[in-house]
Amino acid sequence: MKLGSLKQGRDGELIVVSRDLARAVRATGIAPTLQAALDSWSVSAPKLAALYARLQAGSSGKRIEGEFAFDAALAEGKVAAPLPRSYEFVDGSAYLPHVERVRRARGAQVPESFYSDPLMYQAVSAGFYGPRDPVVVPDAAYGIDLEAEIVIVTDDVPMAATPAAAAGHIVLVGLVNDVSLRNLIPAELEKGFGFLQSKPRSALSPVLVTPDELGPAWRDNKVHLPLRSWVNGQWFGAPEAGEDMQFDFAQLIAHAAKSRPLGAGTIVGSGTVANQDESRGASCFAEKRVLEIIRDGKPTTPFMAFGDVVRIDLTDAEGRSICGSIEQTMAKL
Amino acid sequence: MKLGSLKQGRDGELIVVSRDLARAVRATGIAPTLQAALDSWSVSAPKLAALYARLQAGSSGKRIEGEFAFDAALAEGKVAAPLPRSYEFVDGSAYLPHVERVRRARGAQVPESFYSDPLMYQAVSAGFYGPRDPVVVPDAAYGIDLEAEIVIVTDDVPMAATPAAAAGHIVLVGLVNDVSLRNLIPAELEKGFGFLQSKPRSALSPVLVTPDELGPAWRDNKVHLPLRSWVNGQWFGAPEAGEDMQFDFAQLIAHAAKSRPLGAGTIVGSGTVANQDESRGASCFAEKRVLEIIRDGKPTTPFMAFGDVVRIDLTDAEGRSICGSIEQTMAKL
Numbered sequence: 001m002k003l004g005s006l007k008q009g010r011d012g013e014l015i016v017v018s019r020d021l022a023r024a025v026r027a028t029g030i031a032p033t034l035q036a037a038l039d040s041w042s043v044s045a046p047k048l049a050a051l052y053a054r055l056q057a058g059s060s061g062k063r064i065e066g067e068f069a070f071d072a073a074l075a076e077g078k079v080a081a082p083l084p085r086s087y088e089f090v091d092g093s094a095y096l097p098h099v100e101r102v103r104r105a106r107g108a109q110v111p112e113s114f115y116s117d118p119l120m121y122q123a124v125s126a127g128f129y130g131p132r133d134p135v136v137v138p139d140a141a142y143g144i145d146l147e148a149e150i151v152i153v154t155d156d157v158p159m160a161a162t163p164a165a166a167a168g169h170i171v172l173v174g175l176v177n178d179v180s181l182r183n184l185i186p187a188e189l190e191k192g193f194g195f196l197q198s199k200p201r202s203a204l205s206p207v208l209v210t211p212d213e214l215g216p217a218w219r220d221n222k223v224h225l226p227l228r229s230w231v232n233g234q235w236f237g238a239p240e241a242g243e244d245m246q247f248d249f250a251q252l253i254a255h256a257a258k259s260r261p262l263g264a265g266t267i268v269g270s271g272t273v274a275n276q277d278e279s280r281g282a283s284c285f286a287e288k289r290v291l292e293i294i295r296d297g298k299p300t301t302p303f304m305a306f307g308d309v310v311r312i313d314l315t316d317a318e319g320r321s322i323c324g325s326i327e328q329t330m331a332k333l
Numbered sequence: 334m335k336l337g338s339l340k341q342g343r344d345g346e347l348i349v350v351s352r353d354l355a356r357a358v359r360a361t362g363i364a365p366t367l368q369a370a371l372d373s374w375s376v377s378a379p380k381l382a383a384l385y386a387r388l389q390a391g392s393s394g395k396r397i398e399g400e401f402a403f404d405a406a407l408a409e410g411k412v413a414a415p416l417p418r419s420y421e422f423v424d425g426s427a428y429l430p431h432v433e434r435v436r437r438a439r440g441a442q443v444p445e446s447f448y449s450d451p452l453m454y455q456a457v458s459a460g461f462y463g464p465r466d467p468v469v470v471p472d473a474a475y476g477i478d479l480e481a482e483i484v485i486v487t488d489d490v491p492m493a494a495t496p497a498a499a500a501g502h503i504v505l506v507g508l509v510n511d512v513s514l515r516n517l518i519p520a521e522l523e524k525g526f527g528f529l530q531s532k533p534r535s536a537l538s539p540v541l542v543t544p545d546e547l548g549p550a551w552r553d554n555k556v557h558l559p560l561r562s563w564v565n566g567q568w569f570g571a572p573e574a575g576e577d578m579q580f581d582f583a584q585l586i587a588h589a590a591k592s593r594p595l596g597a598g599t600i601v602g603s604g605t606v607a608n609q610d611e612s613r614g615a616s617c618f619a620e621k622r623v624l625e626i627i628r629d630g631k632p633t634t635p636f637m638a639f640g641d642v643v644r645i646d647l648t649d650a651e652g653r654s655i656c657g658s659i660e661q662t663m664a665k666l
Contacts, residue, residue, distance in 0.1 A: 010596075039343055085420050085596060086420070087418050087458060088457065088459035090529065093526070117524075119524055121455070121526035121527055121529060122454070122528065122529055123455065124421065124455060124593065125420060125458075125459075126420035126421035126458075126599065127420075127596055136492065138492065138493045142592065159471065159666055160666060181592055184592070187446075189525050191444075191446075191447075191452055192522050192527075193426070193453065193454035194455065194527015194528065195527065196423065196454060196455055196588075196589065197589075197591045199455075200592040200593040201593050255529075258471075259471065259475065259517070259530045259533040260457065260533040261460065263343075263418060263459045263460055333492055
């Protein structure tokens with residue numbers, strides 16, 4: 001099934017969305033918000049699945065009561081992030097080609113441990129942009145960048161869960177534009193306490209989907225499809241999310257849960273998707289610039305300017321969008 | 334006023350607690366949870382204040398309807414963290430004597446920028462221990478430590494708020510035991526992405542209080558009282574929280590809000606309280622060990638063992654607890 005939220009208050013209004021992302025129906029009779037549904041997932045998931053089945057059965061033209069055009073609501077900016085705010089977002093950096101290139105560009109080695117111990121940080125979860133909301137930044141000199149990533153959402157994960165156990169706690173899959181302020185990163189990382197100002201709020205895809213919606217493209221706790229991005233309508237990249245992902249989502253969950261439980265609704269990010277095959281393009285400007293540094297000795301592509309538009313999408317073998325696209329304009333505060 | 338939560342579901346049940354922490358009454362008629370109250374603070378705060386006034390008026394012996402013994406509920410383990418889960422916790426390291434000593438012990442300098450640019454990290458907010466809950470850790474070899482800190486809670490803070498504006502968004506004050514797993518820190522910080530496994534869940538004090546409850550001890554956006562801690566009943570430290578705090582809470586909020594808004598209910602931590610005056614003791618074992626390293630060349634005090642008990646309290650000039658004490662036993666998963 002596919003789940004989203006209409007903008008309403010701080011936590012949105014839970015909706016079930018049709019497979020083709022054209023139609024939707026409120027699910028507030030089952031749970032008022034997606035967080036509430038996740039808080040009682042074993043009870044709410046079967047009910048939501050039944051509603052989804054009814055909505056799908058209506059696809060042939062027979063409308064169900066209360067359904068509305070999801071595509072129109074999305075275009076009108078009425079769709080919130082599926083989780084407009086969440087209690088936890090832990091973001092990995094699981095695609096080692098990205099890490100290797102970033103290090104190579106600055107003449108540093110990748111420590112051997114990076115191939116067995118995931119890089120992961122505590123990210124801001126208190127607010128996610130809706131899929132069509134502008135990215136608001138006080139100053140373009142901060143170095144505005146996108147990061148196209150896959151995310152999964154968990155139910156309750158016990159402390160010290162193994163990767164094998166963690167795999168059973170993946171309940172939803174989606175996309176994030178993990179907005180990064182590149183020019184704030186070096187000084188912040190040098191202080192040693194990780195990202196704070198340099199990783200502001202991110203956007204989620206219009207819907208989160210249960211893994212079965214991906215069919216055979218969901219296996220080994222990875223999404224085996226290209227993650228496509230465009231900037232100002234120009235192709236930016238389409239790396240395969242199932243390739244070069246050093247740590248799968250079960251391993252990332254287990255890493256985060258080593259010393260604490262993860263609550264229902266925890267979002268786990270893959271990190272910017274990147275492949276060894278450079279012809280597939282990039283999922284962030286930092287990657288593109290690093291390739292330029294490796295090739296030319298210096299970067300020629302600037303970070304984004306106010307007015308620039310980012311689009312991120314995950315499509316199936318037939319080109320149909322799975323989670324809906326993230327489309328955001330960079331805007332000055 | 335003083336606000337807390339009884340254990341109930343994931344988010345607790347909002348209660349108003351008497352100034353002497355002896356009595357309480359459910360405030361669920363005003364807002365079901367503290368998060369809900371904070372989400373509509375301008376509406377709920379006056380109502381909660383009125384209920385608090387009624388509860389206080391009953392102190393002379395006249396009970397109000399529904400009141401119960403808060404001290405008994407606390408002793409029985411029925412009291413949750415005031416915010417059992419929160420959307421954001423950003424933790425500072427505002428007491429420079431601590432930072433200076435940690436660096437001195439490893440032969441490093443404190444960068445000049447540390448005196449003008451706060452150290453702060455994105456901390457886990459998805460779950461807080463109640464004030465009497467055990468601290469559950471899989472392995473004592475992780476190096477279990479307390480960190481006694483002051484926290485404040487904000488209402489909605491706009492992006493890029495100045496410190497002067499940020500001061501007006503401090504609505505509640507309390508304590509945190511910011512549990513740290515010291516032996517996991519060096520490897521994690523070396524990876525460059527900050528704390529994740531090394532900073533598990535923390536505990537909050539039994540109640541959070543409005544700043545007026547501190548009287549003249551709340552000024553300059555700081556708490557001017559000693560923060561007391563004990564380990565296994567032994568005095569551990571009582572540094573003055575109003576001294577040596579390089580950045581006040583308004584500055585810490587402004588630092589965190591540089592590139593994003595902070596939502597209602599954001600928790601901002603001071604960092605482990607430490608003074609230049611070493612005779613006042615420490616607020617964490619790391620500090621105690623660092624002083625031993627500086628004095629003797631090596632630490633002699635180990636981190637905590639399972640069964641060890643931590644107590645943290647903030648008392649007024651007459652010795653009365655303001656937020657209630659945090660009392661936690663270290664426990665194996």
